[in-house]
Amino acid sequence: MATTTLDRPAARTPKSRPSFVPELVYFEPDALEYPKGKRIFDWVKSEGIPYRMTTSHNRITNLPGDTELEQYKIAKRTLVVGLRKTLKFDTSKPSAEYAIPIATGCMAHCHYCYLQTTLGAKPYIRVYVNIDDITNAALGYIEERKPEITRFEAACTSDPVGLEPITGSLRELIEFMAEQEYGRLRFVTKFHHVDSLLDLKHNGHTRIRFSVNDKYVIKNFEPATSRFEERIEAAAKVAKAGYPMGFIIAPIIWHDGWEEGYAELIESLAAALPKDATKDLTFELIQHRFTKTAKSTIEKRYPRTKLEMDIEKRKYKWGRWGQGKYVYPTEQADALRLFISERIFEHFPQATIDYFT
Ligand code: SF4
Secondary structure, eight states, X not given: OOOOTTOOOSSOOTTSOOOOOOSEEEEOGGGGGSHHHHXXXXXXXXXXXXXXXXXXXXXXXXXXXXXXXXXXXXXXXXXXEEOOOOOOOOBOTXXXXXXXXXXXXXXXXXXXXXXXXXXXXXXXXXXXXXXXXXXXXXXXXXXXXXXXXXXXXXXXXXXXXXXXXXXXXXXXXXXXXXXXXXXXEEEEESOOOOGGGTTSOOTTOEEEEEEEOOHHHHHHHOTTSOOHHHHHHHHHHHHHTTOOEEEEEEEEOOOTTHHHHHHHHHHHHHHHSOGGGGTTEEEEEEEOOBOHHXXXXXXXXXXXXXXXXXXXXXXXXEETTEEEEEEOOHHHHHHHHHXXXXXXXXXXXXXEEEEEO
């Protein structure tokens, strides 16, 4: 049976990653006028989670913790429940036309995560309760482009599946998009909390992708995410529920034994997925990249990280909007792309590789 919003799992294996429970919650007063805000408020009270009111998330300056690092860790366990005021969507190439904002921030600790820089000094997690305003804005974008299909990515600024047990927002977006002839939803996750999405009428308009990697990368760089096996099990469930599905292999990292690691990854996917899950499968391949700003933030927040960020070993790729990124030199990038693409087509001959970047 599918779990309902705000359900805590009744029983779980000891190693299973439980639903996220924040240690501190802030509410913007307007949020309590929306059913979702009220529901989260009732849940927070029933769980005995400490909460505070704030007129605006911008005023949250006094998070507990003596050092910046402590505050960062606490911020990752802090939830802010408020309204999305900016309803102009960012673009989200290459995977979609627009980013649809339902949450910002994430409780996981992936060392390489680009939210480290994009969220700057505000790494706490924000969820938005005015989903009707957000879907209305999406309707405007769909109207503008029809009869072209407009794709919306819901995971540009967060991992919404990790937050779904608290918000239920993906459920609403999936059901909304099921009714849109010219609209499509997609999101990517490193979490397995998909049970509440399995019984929805989605009309094949939502593509759920799982972010996967080889054992070395998951072990060393992805603390506080769902285990690989949990992600695959969740992938099999969403495939059975008839959702279009895909995998993002990101970031692809060059390390000792990368060929064995990525070959093993693709083999494990093929072995774990039911045969009918592999129709219409997409892969997106993203090599590891970083900016100078990201490098210095990561070194402060994860001082013992093994993440290789040696500028001398990288190629500089100019960015369209200013600061460029350091990617692998062409020869290494080509080797990664070719090797992984070949393994994918060997095990999933019907799959599509959307892009390598
Ligand atoms: Fe960032 Fe995704 Fe990891 Fe969350 S799960 S920290 S959004 S990379």
